[in-house]
Amino acid sequence: AKILVTGANGYVGLWVVRLLLQRGFAVRGAVRTAEKGAALVKLLQYKEGERARAFEYVAVGDIDKDSAFDEAVKGVDAVIHTASPVVMSPEKPSDVIDPAVKGTQGILESILQYGQTVKRVVVTSSVVAVWSDVTAPRTFDENDWNDASVDELKAQGDNASGLLVYCASKVLAERDRLAAWDFFKTHKGDLPADLTTICPSMVIGPVADDPASPSLLTFSMKTWWDGVFGEEQTADSYVANGMSFVDVRDVAEAHVRAIETEEAGGERLLATSDAYVMQDWLDAARELVSTPSGIAKGNPGAGKAVAHLRLYNNEKAMRILKLQFKRLPETCKDTLEDFEQRGWLK
Ligand code: NDP
Numbered sequence: 001a002k003i004l005v006t007g008a009n010g011y012v013g014l015w016v017v018r019l020l021l022q023r024g025f026a027v028r029g030a031v032r033t034a035e036k037g038a039a040l041v042k043l044l045q046y047k048e049g050e051r052a053r054a055f056e057y058v059a060v061g062d063i064d065k066d067s068a069f070d071e072a073v074k075g076v077d078a079v080i081h082t083a084s085p086v087v088m089s090p091e092k093p094s095d096v097i098d099p100a101v102k103g104t105q106g107i108l109e110s111i112l113q114y115g116q117t118v119k120r121v122v123v124t125s126s127v128v129a130v131w132s133d134v135t136a137p138r139t140f141d142e143n144d145w146n147d148a149s150v151d152e153l154k155a156q157g158d159n160a161s162g163l164l165v166y167c168a169s170k171v172l173a174e175r176d177r178l179a180a181w182d183f184f185k186t187h188k189g190d191l192p193a194d195l196t197t198i199c200p201s202m203v204i205g206p207v208a209d210d211p212a213s214p215s216l217l218t219f220s221m222k223t224w225w226d227g228v229f230g231e232e233q234t235a236d237s238y239v240a241n242g243m244s245f246v247d248v249r250d251v252a253e254a255h256v257r258a259i260e261t262e263e264a265g266g267e268r269l270l271a272t273s274d275a276y277v278m279q280d281w282l283d284a285a286r287e288l289v290s291t292p293s294g295i296a297k298g299n300p301g302a303g304k305a306v307a308h309l310r311l312y313n314n315e316k317a318m319r320i321l322k323l324q325f326k327r328l329p330e331t332c333k334d335t336l337e338d339f340e341q342r343g344w345l346k
Pocket of ligand 1: 036062063064202204218
């Protein structure tokens with residue numbers, strides 16, 4: 001079977017591509033330009049050897065333009081759509097909203113027109129499309145929607161924070177009138193495919209490509225790197241902003257199983273593991289590294305006392321996809337080993 005993966009050079013997308021190749025699938029990776037495609041072919045030859053023969057790329061340009069995916073969807077058996085801007089300081093909201101929403105709508109339009117062979121579409125959403133602001137602890141699940149972010153964005157317009165814009169972009173891509181779930185509702189019967197959405201929390205873990213330096217990591221790992229190895233911040237900052245993480249390899253696994261598992265059709269699935277504050281990663285990292293000089297210290301142990309407000313129920317993904325999510329110490333260990341091999345640790 002051949003699978004189209006959009007955002008194939010991204011943090012999540014590239015792990016999905018590599019896992020698909022390891023599982024024996026043929027992969028068509030959609031990237032912006034031919035240069036990025038050629039670089040990806042080289043990288044995969046180096047990382048995956050012979051298996052890379054089953055990879056081809058397609059250059060699709062900016063995904064907010066009409067018909068971007070018309071050629072890309074032809075003849076594939078399933079589509080995994082990870083491409084979407086993960087940008088927290090856009091110049092204007094439409095820089096994020098348009099590629100997120102029109103990109104999702106566009107790929108579905110292309111499938112409707114040219115994707116008769118496509119049996120399943122998997123769209124990468126996010127827990128930011130699930131959560132909302134809470135004042136008391138709450139456990140969110142697949143029935144929850146962050147509609148408040150869309151209303152807030154409407155109210156704030158160009159003054160909206162980058163995070164708010166990003167949250168709204170993921171909600172709108174997953175269920176705007178024209179995008180993922182609603183598109184399938186409207187075109188029920190016309191589409192040979194069905195839909196699964198995967199909503200990961202903060203994606204952490206080893207990196208699938210070879211960025212020249214940590215400064216070139218994409219958003220979630222750059223944030224993690226800066227938190228662990230950046231300049232020491234106040235102890236308070238390391239116990240603020242509690243969230244949940246998921247290992248990037250589990251996110252890839254969830255996407256691949258979503259195309260392999262019949263029962264995943266029509267399901268929205270949270271992909272998430274432990275809740276954390278940065279202090280938890282610092283403590284785990286300092287335990288693993290013999291001379292942890294480059295690792296911030298904060299106030300060791302303080303993370304354990306944090307009462308998390310937003311928690312997530314990951315039982316549905318575990319049940320349907322038969323997945324066990326890696327816990328924080330394992331992800332921390334493997335990430336540090338990966339960075340060590342890159343010569344990034346002091
Ligand atoms: P990356 O920034 O590493 O990858 C994003 C990918 O999307 C890149 O391939 C990028 O191409 C492509 N892309 C973005 N905007 C456009 C555009 N306008 N036109 C064409 N291609 C575009 O992000 P991640 O891998 O971290 O994220 C992948 C998906 O996972 C996204 O949908 C994101 O919302 C979701 N997600 C990520 C989480 C995380 O913590 N990382 C958490 C939850 C969800 P290029 O390299 O050319 O810019």
